[in-house]
Amino acid sequence: ACSGGDGGADAGAGEGGGEPEKASLTVAINPSTQFAPLYYGLQEGIFEEHGLELEIIPQTDIAAIVSGLASGTYDVGFATVVHAVTANANGIPIRAISSIEGQIQEDDEGTLTIASAESGITDFAGLEGKRVATVGLSSHNTLTMWELVDRAGGDTASIELVQLPFGQMAAALDSGDVDAAIMQWPFAAEALAAGGVELGYNNRELFEGTATTLFNTSQSFVDQNPNTVQAFADAMAESIEGASADPETAKTALVDGLGITEEQAAGARWNIGGDPALNVDAFEVARDLLVKFSTDDSAKAALEELDVSTIVWPGAL
Amino acid sequence: MSRMTTSLVPTVRVRRGSSPLRRVGQALTPVWLPLLLIAVWWFVSAESVSPFFPPLSDILVDTWDQWVVFGAWTNAVASLRNLFIGYLLGTLIGVVGGSLMWRLKYLRMAANPIIYFLYVLPAPALLPAMIAIFGIGDVRQIALIALGSIWPTLLNTLDGMRGIDTVKFDTARALRLGGWRTYTRLVLPGAAPQIAAGLRASLTVGIVLMVVSEMVAANSGIGVFILQAQAEFAIKKMWTGILVLAFIGTALNYLFVFVERRALRWYYRSRALGSS
């Protein structure tokens, strides 16, 4: 199940047949270096070749991106697999049409849990009863952390969560306000440099071989613009492969794209070398985790009823 | 600030209309519109399938489930406790600070720019600084609420005290009341109506900040409840949070008016007489 490989450079007009119905798209992203393939594709003219013109809108609140998709404010927008599942469980029909960076590798270093030196925590089980900083209380990161604690035999209910932006986690660890934090690069570097203890990489074990970071659109957009969706997915697949093949060029694309410095771009990380295709597994795992840790009976029932295969646009598999 | 009004709630109960029919009409006037609006909402939303606008009946059922059955009310308790402490602290500082600034002209001149800066500075912008200073936990939330509630009270206290008639001060001197007695018998009660207006504005700010302070680095509270619901796209749940918050806001407001009307009875009654 892979449309990326044969969607070569000559696929210009897309193989679904016909020109894109809508050539200029608004794309909402949550700015981070994981979007290197997107910027690579833009820089190399891949989207242009597929007849698309993108307007990138930086947007920090993923919930706002998802609702923007539903209301038609954005054509395409970023969300994690957890967002996609919960949105659909709550009756907001969004469809994943491509990954933003490819599938997670076995040596993935995307997200990691770090404990402060003073806390004395050395493994996930040690998080029991501690205070942990996360970027969102019910986010993807929280779920994976809970699952890892649970697997290690810890009691997840006793963990006290604190919602903090990545940028402030290092300071919070440093001052002892929190005992551990689920972080990302490049923020993790600072925490590790200050003596932070690496507990593990959250996604490696749970989501290996799947894509968790997605570009989505609404069901109605898919219905009305099948060629556009196809063209976008093809262009993205091509960009991911291109960025994997030439990470250095992709990193320079970030300098202009995100407006960051050369050094920051040099430290960029994404799932380099991952397969650009999506698979349903990630959605099932996410749904299972959500069900497992849900405290709300009606929400749990809605999640259990959800057929996760409907979330993925078939062309993306 | 000086002409800040407090509320539209009628100051004196109108004792007109001898016929019972008329009295019923009088009693119904303030309630029919809210009831009508609720009814309209109920019926218009009844058939709604939009995930953003669930039927009112569903929202009400959910409110009961979430807040009573599932015990989300503990969120409200946590928030309200922070609000209460922060508000008391902030308004106390406001009244004392306002009095000092009224008394000490140079302090007033010196502190003015700083106070106006903090007054107009959007409080959420201070969140990172508050975390830096107070760390994570209730102390920071209380501190943010307190910090925000200071300014309306302080500025109104100052304005109210400056607005007291000079004849009243002359009277105090003529009666040889002395410093402290002048403050407690003249300055405070004289400025009381405006201090009350400030306290009310502070309450509004306090409620907003109660929610804002929970947006970052918190794990319980009404604000957390609403934001988490948003992150989970649990829109019905979010509606319940908004409903609860609206209820709390309105209840606190009416409670405030109730207390104020009793504490400042002389003021409202004299005004009602003066205007008739």
Place this chain on the structure above:
Amino acid sequence: MLSASRSWLTWTLPIVTVAAVLLAWQAVTAGGWVSPSQFPTMSDTMVALGREVATGRVWPAVGATLAGWVIGMVITILLGLLIGTALAFNAFAQRSAAPVIEIFKAIPAIAILPLVILIAGSTLPMKVFLVCFAAFWPFLIQVIYGVRSMDPIVLDTARALGVRGARRFLMVSVPSASPYLVTGMRIASAQALILCVVAEIVGGAAGIGRNILLAQNTGVVAYPTMYAYILVAGILGIALTGAFFLLEKRVMHWHESQRNIRESNKVGAA
């Protein structure tokens, strides 16, 4: 000579205090009392502010915040005047609407912010809606008070002089209610600005607030930038409030309160 020295103090004293506060900030942060990972130094913040101004990045942000503020204020004022005047002239309508106004006024705009973001996204309309929601109710109350508190003698005089219709509304009613209107606008303006910035911080709409948020998300390296934008927000607030004070001073020069202020400035305040 006494008043000369006083007027000299009125403008030096604030400058001195501001300078003292800035220096204290610098001393506390540079002196190592507070870790730079928590609080940047004053000089770093000023450098960041200078850079943001020099590169021109600050202006689109200020512009976006102001756009939300201006549109929201215009809508608030127009609607407020219209509805407020209508309500003030009809006791029944006013008594009926009072609880609704009170309830809506008591709902913190921040409570509906997440919902509005979900429905309207992080857009200008979202910001404008929130601004109106926050500013409208207090302004409406001021309008009702202003129109209602009009001295009956003022109206009687107009009738006795044969002044009617539009002339009466413009030359008598509006000036008479204007103290309340101007105060209401000033309060509404402060509320509107706060809501603009909150909407940007929470919802990520373009503006000063989003720049604060983005800097915050970037981490410690961007702290000076973050505080620079916090300063910008405060300065914008002072500028707008100051503008309304000036407006009040000009338009309301005839009003007792303004005369008292002039008087107390002249004598040197009690």
Place this chain on the structure above:
Amino acid sequence: MSASAVSTPTATETVLAVDGLRKIYNEGTAQANMAIDSVSFHVDKGEFVCIVGPSGAGKTTLLRCISGLASPSAGSVTFEGRPLTQVPEQLGLVFQDYSRSLYPWMTNGENVALPLSARGLSRAERASRVTETLHSVGLGHVERKYPWELSGGMQQRVAIARALSYRPELLLMDEPFASVDAQTRFDLEDLILRVREDLGITVVLVTHDIDEAIYLSDRIIVLSKNPSIVREVVDVGLGSERSQVETRASEQFLALRRHLMSLVMPKDAS
């Protein structure tokens, strides 16, 4: 100004006729309050009539009914032969409370010009009329000043100028000198006598000061306590030349004074 002056009315022509006037406040409710029971009198062209009565007698109420600002509960008011429905164009009104009836947001000149513009006079005409009228009350220099920059007596003179500017045929005044000091009061009394001579207008003046009433008027209407009826109409035969010091000390004046005192304050009457 004196071009249109009619120093002595040639024939006794009735300008104002009040017939069986009754006024009940809050009629039909529980707090119904009869302010005026039944009052009838008439005022001839060129006459100066004072209305006196104890406080709360209903003098202000009566004046409001005469002027058309309030409508009577029963009885009729006829102005120049036509029943009164609204405030007539040819009527000038001076309220007791000058500080509330002058508009503080207008200069004195603009205040005086207001009824002129309502009557459609051109800009040039207005300007000359304002200057002329202000001059006639001895206030040529305050046109560009604001009312609150003047003393109480001066303000009251501006209010009188405003009522005179459009040359009304009938001037109604409600305790116009109640809140000014004695000296100013004397000046204003003489001013109004002079103006009335110059312009030949009819004046009805309400006061509770008996001395003032005697000094000014041709006829005095004495009202009873609330609800008021006409107690007596007293003719004042003091002639048209009056002087504060001499007239007030004359035998005739004192006799009238004693008589009126006994009417107004029955218990004190000897």
Place this chain on the structure above:
Amino acid sequence: MSASAVSTPTATETVLAVDGLRKIYNEGTAQANMAIDSVSFHVDKGEFVCIVGPSGAGKTTLLRCISGLASPSAGSVTFEGRPLTQVPEQLGLVFQDYSRSLYPWMTNGENVALPLSARGLSRAERASRVTETLHSVGLGHVERKYPWELSGGMQQRVAIARALSYRPELLLMDEPFASVDAQTRFDLEDLILRVREDLGITVVLVTHDIDEAIYLSDRIIVLSKNPSIVREVVDVGLGSERSQVETRASEQFLALRRHLMSLVMPKDAS
């Protein structure tokens, strides 16, 4: 109450001596304004002295200097042999504007009790003194009411009661009856004469009403126009039994009246 009364002072003892008093407002600035040039007079124990003068003469200013509320620019004020530095304990002051000098947040009883608690009287003493004093001004029933529930004249009586409650030896009053109607004014004038008889206090009263001054006082101090000097001191030999209707119509009264009028209004003098 009449226990401590001294109906007639046995010896002429000077209570208050004003010597070469001068008052310049805003001294040393560009807006320096000499309100009082040089005023000297003395008041004996038990005397009733009125100060009259044209508006703006500096009467209020003079009273503020006498009471110790303002300090003179030159000259001295001696109260019971000691130079004045602050408001003395044995001094009672009644302001012109009762509605501003009574505290609306206190009941009338509390208002009257206020100076008593400042003087350390016990609760029981206070209560009985308040009741007694309010009774003496004919307001026994309003103790628990608020000032704003009373008519103007009643409010002024409460203010007088407050000034009398601590039994001052000297009572200073600034135009105390200026804003009440004629009937009430007469009542209050008679009240103050009676109280003064009963308690044997010394009274200095400022007014611009010449009739009132003659009616009330033993001696009248006539001030000139601003900056004021003492124009003349007039002895009033009307005896201690006075009646509104008769005294005011007496020959002696009218002669005094003419004389004072010519002093106050030189231009009108014949």
